[in-house]
Amino acid sequence: MLNFLWPILIIISFLFSLINGSIENINNSIFESIDKVINITITLAGTMCLWCGLMEIVKNTSLINKLKRLLRPFLNWLFPEVKNDEEAMENISINTIANIFGLGNASTPAGIKAMESLQKINNDKKSLSNSMMTLIVLNTASIEIIPTTVIAIRSSLNSQNPTDIIVPLWISTIVGTLTGIIVTKLIIKRSKNK
Amino acid sequence: MTYFSSMIIPLFISVILFIGIKEKKNVFDLFIEGAKEGLKITLKLFPTLIGIFLAIYMLRSSGLIDFICKSISFITDFFNIPSEILPLALIKPFSGSGSIATATEIMANYGVDSTIGKIAAVIMGSSETTFYVIALYMGSVKIKNTRKIIIPALLADIASIITAIILFII
Structure with a gap:
């Protein structure tokens, strides 16, 4: 996608600036953009270190297991x-919890393992099963308790209050996730009736 | 809302450390181990940031972004959508690092605490890269029939973008 879009954007900009006299x-x-990235990256590195460090502690406590039990009724319904x-x-739970904590490198392997175990019990091996559809939608619109990357970037840009957007972010993710789940359930229902 | 938002992080950190100590974990060692990972992630993101910033800075300084925003403003004004976030909404489903970079550029350009900056931050954080997730998960079990999975996935994206705009504009 970017292999195609990126060069086009740059070439069009150049051609437009010829017409526009800019x-x-x-x-x-061109040189301003590099300066800006370097400034942002320095602060970003610091904040990312802080969050990844804290999340490593979370990963090693019993918090994950407790949450797994708490989530089970909800996942049973899904x-x-x-x-x-x-x-x-088990794999679906790990995947969901890793998403919630923003543990990107733990959630994808668990998600793929979950897909594999769902494929084992899939009736039509060439087509997504209902549970697979739900799992994918859950992963495209995943909620994060602490949106670490967003906070890191906001503080690297000297925001007055980098965490200001947490609550709105929760709300918008929940609306997105619910929309995805409802539409998926509707598609599943329609294919059953056929 | 600001008071509550200010409390989340310190509370979260304290609770985690408390649980860590209670379970007799070497919390500082674990912290250092994870922090190294954070450095790796930033390094991985750096080249993408350079590439995307270059393209968007050129687009902006050539006057093309303003030109496009003005040309379609009759549509975006009608729905009360800030046209400045359009580049982000378009790149969002396709590229994760691309959307982080685009959102960062919007926040830097319009002000990180401005309405547009905040909308960009929420859109960036509200969902994963839809097409990437679908391709990865379907590819992992070699399934070809999607059963229109793209519809709920994209509708979820659109719903969260609209919510982000409504939350900050009204």
Whole structure:
């Protein structure tokens, strides 16, 4: 995608600046952009270290197991077809919790393992099962308790209060996730009726 | 809301450390171990930031972004959408690091605490890279029939973007 879009954006900008008479601006902007990235990256590195460090502690406490039990009734409702398959449910739980804590490098492997165990019990191996659809939608719109990257970037830009956006972010993610789940359930219902 | 938002982080850190000590973990060692990971992530993001910033800075300084925003402003004004966030909404489903970089550029340009900056931050954080997740998960089990999974996934994206705009504009 970017292999195609990126060069086009730059070439079009250059051509437009010829028409628009802004060739001097565009020349300066090339070096300004590098300066800006370097400034942002320095602060970003610090904040990312802080959050990844804290999340490593979370990963090693019993917090994860406690949350797994807490989430189970909700996941049973989301995945009615596989709620008795312990292997699949275990991977789905780990995947969901890793998403909630923003542990990107832990959530993807668990998600893929969950897909594999769902494929084992899939009736039509060439088509997504209902549970697979739900799992994918859950992963495209994943809620994060502490949106670490957003906070890190906001503080690297000297925000007055980098955490200001947490509550709005929760709300917008919940609305997105619910929309995704409801539409998925509707698609599943329609294919059943056929 | 600001008071509550200010409390979340210190509370979260304290609770985690308390649980860590209670379970007799070497919390500082664990912290250092994880922090190294944070440095790696930043390093990985750096080249993408350079690439995307270059393209968007050039787009902006050539006057093309203003030109496009003005040309479609009759649509965006009608729905009360700030047209400044359009580049982000378009790149969001396709590229994760690209959308982080685009959101960062919008926050830097319009002010990180401005309405547009905050909307950009929420859009960036509210969902994963839709097409990437779908491709990865379907590819992992070699399934071709998508059963229109793209519809709920994209609708979820659109719903969270609209919510972000409503929350800050009204």
